[in-house]
Amino acid sequence: MTSYLISSKDFNLDATLDSGQVFGFRKDSDGAYEGEVAGVWTRVHADKSGLVVEGEEGLPDREAVSRYFDLARDLSSVYAVIAEDERLRPALALKGLRLIRQDAWEALACFIISANNNVKRIRGIWKNLSDRLGEAGPAGRKRFPSPPRLASAHERLLRELGLGYRAPFLSRTALYVSKNPGCLDHIRACGYEEAKARVLAFPGIGEKVADCALLYGFQKYEAFPVDVWILRAMRKLYFRNRSVSEDRIRAYGQKKWGVQAGYVQQYVFHGARTGLL
DNA sequence: GTCCAGGGATTCA
DNA sequence: TGAATCCATGGA
Numbered sequence: 457m458t459s460y461l462i463s464s465k466d467f468n469l470d471a472t473l474d475s476g477q478v479f480g481f482r483k484d485s486d487g488a489y490e491g492e493v494a495g496v497w498t499r500v501h502a503d504k505s506g507l508v509v510e511g512e513e514g515l516p517d518r519e520a521v522s523r524y525f526d527l528a529r530d531l532s533s534v535y536a537v538i539a540e541d542e543r544l545r546p547a548l549a550l551k552g553l554r555l556i557r558q559d560a561w562e563a564l565a566c567f568i569i570s571a572n573n574n575v576k577r578i579r580g581i582w583k584n585l586s587d588r589l590g591e592a593g594p595a596g597r598k599r600f601p602s603p604p605r606l607a608s609a610h611e612r613l614l615r616e617l618g619l620g621y622r623a624p625f626l627s628r629t630a631l632y633v634s635k636n637p638g639c640l641d642h643i644r645a646c647g648y649e650e651a652k653a654r655v656l657a658f659p660g661i662g663e664k665v666a667d668c669a670l671l672y673g674f675q676k677y678e679a680f681p682v683d684v685w686i687l688r689a690m691r692k693l694y695f696r697n698r699s700v701s702e703d704r705i706r707a708y709g710q711k712k713w714g715v716q717a718g719y720v721q722q723y724v725f726h727g728a729r730t731g732l733l
Numbered sequence: 734g735t736c737c738a739g740g741g742a743t744t745c746a
Numbered sequence: 747t748g749a750a751t752c753c754a755t756g757g758a
Binding site: 476477567568570571572573574575576577578621622625659660661662663664665668681682683684685686702725729 | 737738739740742
Binding site for chain 3: 572573574576577580618619620621622623
């Protein structure tokens with residue numbers, strides 16, 4: 457077992473890994489998380505002075521881990537936006553929450569699965585898919601299945617693994633991506649609007665799932681995903697609990713927070729779910 | 734038994 | 747354009 461420390465005084469590992477943006481990490485009884493970091497199976501836990509990275513064989517290099525957790529980003533501008541709005545200020549308790557730069561395919565697939573679903577079940581489905589269809593990594597660990605592996609799985613199997621009516625959506629999207637290698641790289645190279653139009657063309661992906669995929673998988677930080685939690689929180693905080701449409705909430709958030717919208721959304725989402733907002 | 738979950742697709746006015 | 751309805755599943 458080898459390990460190293462990445463110094464970071466502004467990182468909240470728990471909030472980052474437990475805020476519904478990534479589903480492949482499992483927390484053990486010691487408070488450490490196991491999962492794939494920058495493509496390598498790793499054990500991570502928070503330390504007073506930063507992030508401790510451990511692995512059985514081979515570790516991702518520091519730059520990759522730092523990049524994966526977006527540790528180089530100066531969050532002071534995000535904090536300033538939240539602090540100057542008294543309605544959001546309680547969410548400053550989540551300081552150190554960062555947006556993970558996760559694998560684009562995994563983000564795309566997981567948020568297709570997320571439709572009308574809950575975080576706990578999404579985690580379970582992630583594990584079912586990985587155990588049953590994923591390729592074995594170094595220590596025998598299964599990774600989240602690639603587009604070809606998901607495309608070759610029968611729709612009936614996907615249903616058995618818990619996808620329910622989303623099975624054909626994931627199956628067809630996996631088939632398209634495996635037949636068009638490079639399409640995800642192309643989306644990454646596009647600006648937000650063009651990238652969104654392309655992601656919306658996949659089956660099972662609407663406005664909300666598209667924004668999640670763009671934010672978590674393609675680092676389009678102007679995305680403002682509006683799910684039921686964001687909808688409720690935004691209505692309560694900014695619209696006197698009036699019934700405002702998801703489209704209007706999304707436009708409101710994007711215009712109000714611009715390139716910070718994605719980060720602010722994460723603080724509002726986790727803040728609402730943890731009772732801070 | 735009923736409601737809800739990081740919604741989307743389809744139908745119908 | 748916009749509202750209503752259906753869709754699998756499991757926990758609360």
